[in-house]
Amino acid sequence: MKLLVSALEPSSNLHLKEVLKHADEIELLGIFDQRLGTPLYDISDMAIMGIVDAIKKIRWFFNVADEMVALAKDADKVLLMDSSAFNLPLAQKIKKAYPDKEIIYYILPQIWASRPKRAKKLEKYCDRLLGILPFEIDYYKSKAKYVGHPLLDEIPYQKQSITDNGIIAYMPGSRRSEIAKLLPIYKQLRQQLADKRAVLIIPASFSEEKIQSLYGDISMFEISRDTHQTLYEADYAFICSGTATLEAALIGTPFSLSYIAKKIDYFIGKKILNIEYVGLANIILSHYNGTLLHKEFLQEAVTVENLLAEYQNRDSQLFLEKTQALRVYLQHGSSRQVASILNS
Numbered sequence: 001m002k003l004l005v006s007a008l009e010p011s012s013n014l015h016l017k018e019v020l021k022h023a024d025e026i027e028l029l030g031i032f033d034q035r036l037g038t039p040l041y042d043i044s045d046m047a048i049m050g051i052v053d054a055i056k057k058i059r060w061f062f063n064v065a066d067e068m069v070a071l072a073k074d075a076d077k078v079l080l081m082d083s084s085a086f087n088l089p090l091a092q093k094i095k096k097a098y099p100d101k102e103i104i105y106y107i108l109p110q111i112w113a114s115r116p117k118r119a120k121k122l123e124k125y126c127d128r129l130l131g132i133l134p135f136e137i138d139y140y141k142s143k144a145k146y147v148g149h150p151l152l153d154e155i156p157y158q159k160q161s162i163t164d165n166g167i168i169a170y171m172p173g174s175r176r177s178e179i180a181k182l183l184p185i186y187k188q189l190r191q192q193l194a195d196k197r198a199v200l201i202i203p204a205s206f207s208e209e210k211i212q213s214l215y216g217d218i219s220m221f222e223i224s225r226d227t228h229q230t231l232y233e234a235d236y237a238f239i240c241s242g243t244a245t246l247e248a249a250l251i252g253t254p255f256s257l258s259y260i261a262k263k264i265d266y267f268i269g270k271k272i273l274n275i276e277y278v279g280l281a282n283i284i285l286s287h288y289n290g291t292l293l294h295k296e297f298l299q300e301a302v303t304v305e306n307l308l309a310e311y312q313n314r315d316s317q318l319f320l321e322k323t324q325a326l327r328v329y330l331q332h333g334s335s336r337q338v339a340s341i342l343n344s
Helices: 010-020 050-056 058-072 084-097 118-125 134-139 176-192 208-215 227-233 243-251 263-272 280-288 304-312 316-330 335-343
Strands: 002-007 027-031 077-081 102-106 128-131 144-146 167-171 197-201 222-224 236-240 255-259 296-298
Touching: 002 010, 002 058, 002 084, 010 077, 010 335, 027 058, 058 084, 077 084, 084 102, 084 118, 102 335, 128 134, 128 335, 134 144, 134 280, 167 176, 167 227, 176 208, 176 236, 176 255, 176 304, 197 227, 222 227, 227 243, 236 243, 236 304, 243 255, 243 280, 243 316, 255 304, 280 316, 296 304
Parallel strands: 002 027, 002 077, 077 102, 102 128, 128 144, 167 197, 167 236, 197 222, 236 255, 255 296
Antiparallel strands: none
């Protein structure tokens, strides 16, 4: 089967890789990580840095979309993953050109956080909508199905009890701005917690040159490139907002979330979009049983004193119990279910 794929994000390609393990023989066309085949464009070609870069490349993105529509002619099915700014207009173009071509959207846009009207467009231009959060299905009238969460397939670790290994993990994010704001604070935390082993988790994809450019002097940390194993071994973690917080939650490692956004972005999120929580585990549990898993330290609240106090006053047993409830709600992984849909 020939499958046209539009997977622009590194995380989407990790999920795609897991799906392909369970799918019949599939030839990939389109945009994806070159380690999965021979793409029209590798995901590195699609990366943009800020709004200025996005504006400069907008005509190029239109051309890429047209190339994808041309490729769709030879594809048996279309799989769109995340990245709604590109993939939703692409779905519209493909459906207009080939009304009978099956379009599957996996990793749905977060319409529950903003712009819920996109649900109508998704239902109009896509044939199957595969959600990874149980509650997001309620935002659609038809076509949407909960298939499970991909991280439950991809994380091989789950704590059954509280650990006391004397290890603290530090994850200051993967973007330059995140690292620049959080790493100095994490370095101070490391000094305050000098009796503990401090392990700095760095994305496996980062080159040595990029590490030197982004992190500077990190000689006070041990370095790990294996996120899941290190979180499993750690007793606690200080984490920048993002997927890593949900990974830690599913593993069962207590953590505190910290994030410092641009003031305008924070204002839009809180005052205009009315975003209540930024941590994925908190968002999920609040929909499930109205509880929260962890504290969220945002903006001026991200201080050494606040983070240290949260670490010292943690309730690891309660955290572990809540993570088990989180797993019950998510039920199972999604890769087999998505593969079955592609195979059918």
